[in-house]
Amino acid sequence: MRSLAKRFERDKDLLMRYNEVIQSQIKQGVVERAVEDKKETLKHYLPHHPILTPTKSITKIRVVYDASVKSKKGAQSLNESVLADIEKAFLQVGIQEQDRDVTRFLWFKDVDDVRVSEYDVYRLCRVPTPVSLSIGDNIYVGNVMLGATSVEQAYKINVESKEIFQKACMNLREWMSNSTEFLNLLPTAERSEGCVVKAFGIVWNCTDDLLQIQGVTLSDEDVSPTKREVLKVIGKIFDPLGLVTPVLFYGEVFIQELWKEGLTWDVPLPETLHKRWNSVLKKLKLISQLKVPCFIGHGIWHTVIYLRAEYQDNFKVNLIFSKLRLVSIDTENNKKLKKEITLLHLELLVVTIGVRAANFVTRELKIPSLKRTIWTDSTGVLYWLRTGKPLSLFVDNCVKEIQRQGDLFYYVPSGENPADFPTQGLTVPEIEQSRLWWSGPEWLMSSRDSWPKWQPPQPVLQDVEAETKTGMVLYECSNVVTHGKQDEKLSVYGLDETKYSTLRKLLRVICYCLKFVKKRLWDVLSESRREIIGKTYVLLAEIFNSLSDGQFICANDIKLAMLLWIYCIQQNRFHDVLSAIEENKSHCLKQQLGLKIDDLGILRCYGRFLNTTLTESAKHPKLLLLEENTLLAY
Structure with missing residues (x-):
């Protein structure tokens, strides 16, 4: 409310x-004054702010009650908690009496002096427009975007959709179409009224059937050039489809x-x-002068997606x-990372990123039997995609994600690659x-048969092969493991495994301990504090973030407890091996078993199972010690 008061003081x-x-x-x-009573109802206060739409013929200013705000990470917003969703859009949807306190908001008692005014508490009786409640893939807040292949079909959709909304006492109005x-x-x-309207943030001229991206206005040119104003001006350019990416390149680099x-x-x-x-x-x-027809270098990452339609040996391709x-730039926090990324x-x-973007577009288009082909001018990446050799962890994870969808991958020369445009930057003309x-x-x-068959040039093997790994040979080494016990023994919350008759009982006790600590300590920490702790105690952070809520124990909770117990055993029995790996020193077990520490701090064997089709956990088994008084005997 303080920031809202400052804004109102200026206007x-x-x-x-x-x-x-x-x-x-x-x-x-639509709104009523909230009355305090002794009933223990759930109370939640919604932030709100004005949205100005001077181009609208009727609603030029509206109140946005932000129901997407979450009180803390992991908690549900009001939008996610309420299941339901266009004259002043959804003001006809009532809210049950017992649920209205979760839609409370504050407003000034004295609007003549908002700086010192006290607040009145109100709550919603009906669902207003900005509380977006979804009832279909083609509806967003108060807008409906529908398509048809003929005038008859369009009119039928008009009649049917109005009937559906009338049942909920809603009225679909302000219809626009590219068909007179x-x-x-x-x-x-x-x-x-008129022929120009904003369709989901992009200006649409329905008469000429053209899209227009709003660029910089005259008022933006007069602003005082500070970093805040620069970000504000560039942030106003809304281009969700990336149609003018080569032009926005100049702003992003600046x-x-x-x-x-x-x-x-x-x-x-x-100066x-x-x-x-x-x-x-x-x-x-x-940018604002560019009209788009409607149709269905080192340091820059860019991907471009085209839709290719075929009909009776005729082809149409559109961006x-x-x-x-x-x-990321060279700051102190990422200099080490930049040295590792080639x-x-x-x-x-x-x-x-291209595969992820293709997945997003595929989901949104909902076209059955859509064939996907991906081109790249990187010979090294194509080599990694086609090689059967084991790769480093980072490269291997990326390759698996890329190959997961079964796309076809081809080489394209840089001169034929439109994704190179943003690396150079283009003007609007x-x-x-x-x-x-x-x-x-x-x-x-x-047709596909006539597409060029480029053979990618031989990649620089020195850089490419640096990411491949050779399998290590495992040796029988039972005589090199020391069975001696350390003076200080690391355990989970002081639990003694010898006092439990079965492993299952031990793991369930660990689960209850973890749930208690998570509820009393972890969940009350701020997001920034969790990130700081997570950098030092990676395994604990992963466990607390993955642990289920509530008092019941699930199978995944047991796995997490097992992982923590294995970590403690390794810290007790293989402390010298872990120290040797962390300090990059030699150790007999390190060389003989190909031991490495994974991202969670677990000691694993990287040996001859690398080339198998086993799961990642089976390929890289955890190192354990079979001992008489140790419950975990593998």
């Missing part, structure tokens, strides 16, 4: 209009430069950076999605005239 007119909306909702019974014939079938009162300079938020930019910002602004300003990321690693990450960007290489317009 008294906004305060008055906002208050009118609140008072109107009170009169209409369809609009003429509707009453004038149901049509939207932001990274500001972070490298170490400038604070509100310090004016130096050199000020001139560069003016140059970037000129390029971003032209439908792209994704751009920049490599150019080949970045190329592998690009392909991984250049991207507007680029057929390669909007439709991909020309050979995509022909």
Whole structure:
């Protein structure tokens, strides 16, 4: 409320209009004053703020009650807890009397002086628009986006959808379409005024059937150039499909430069950076001039997705999605990481991001039997995808994720690769005239049989082979294990395994101890504190984050307890081996068994099972000691 009061202090007119909306909702019974009583009901307060939409013909200002806010990590938001979801969208959906206290919010008693005003407590009686409740894949908050292949089908959808919403006392209004014939079938009162509207944040001209990305406005050019204002201006450019990624490249790189300079938020930019910002602004300003037809280098990661449709030996290819990321800058926190990541690693990450983006687009398109083909100009990545040799942990995990969907992978020369455009940066006129960007290489317009068969050049084996591993030979070494006991014995919460008749009983006791510690200590810690502890005690953090809630024990809880107990046994019996590995010193067991410490601190054997098709746990078994008085005997 303090931040809201500061905003209203700067704009008294906004305060008055906002208050009118609140008072109107009170009169209409959408909102009521909350009365304190002795009933023990769940209470939750919703933050709220105004949204201005001057382009709307009716609702130019609305109150957004943010029901997506979570009180803490792992907790459910109100949106996730309530199951249900377009005249002033969902004001007809009532809330049960006993549930209204979870929709409380605060408002000023005296709107004439919000700085010192006390607060009144209100609660919602009906669900307002911004509490987004989903009833279909084509609905988002108060907007419905539907498609049809003919005017007859469109009109049928119009009638059926209105009937469905009428049953819930809702009215679908402000219809827009790229078909004049369809609009003429509707009453004038149901049509939207004008031909330009925002469709999910992107401007749509339904008459010309063109999309437009909003660029920099004249008011943005007059702002004082500070890092805060630069981020604010670039953040206004909403391009969810990545249609103007090569142009946004200039803004993204400039932001990274500001972070490298170490400038604070509100310090004016130096003269050199000020001139560069003016140059970037000129390029971003032209984005709004770009009209898109509607259709269904080192340091930069970029992927581009095209949809290729075939009908009677005719092909149509259109850009439908792209994704751009920049490599993290050289700060003190990531210098060590940057030394470990090579150019080949970045190329592998690009392909991984491409597969993830393809998975996202595939889910959203919902096209059955969609064939996917992925091209890359990285010969090293193609080598890793096709080799049968064991790879390093990082490369192996990426390769497994990439190959999981069964896509086809091919080599494409850099000159034919449109994903290289954002690494160079393009102006709006250049991207507007680029057929390669909007439709991909020309050979995509022909059948698969006629596609070029490029043979990737031989990769630099020195860099590629550095990520492969050779299997180690295991030896019989029962005589080298020391059976002596240490003076200080590490155990789980002081438990003595000799006092339990079965392993199952021991593990269940450990589970109850873990659940107690999780509830009383771990769950009350802040997110930042958990991250700090997790960096030092990786295994405990993983256990507490994966442990089930409630008093009952599940199979996964038993596995976590077993993992913790194995960790304690290894710390007691193989302390010298662990020290040798951490200090990079030689040890007989380390060489003979190929011992390594995994990400959770567990000692594992990396030997001749590497080339098998066994599970990861079976390939790299945990090292244990068979001893008379030890319960875990393997």
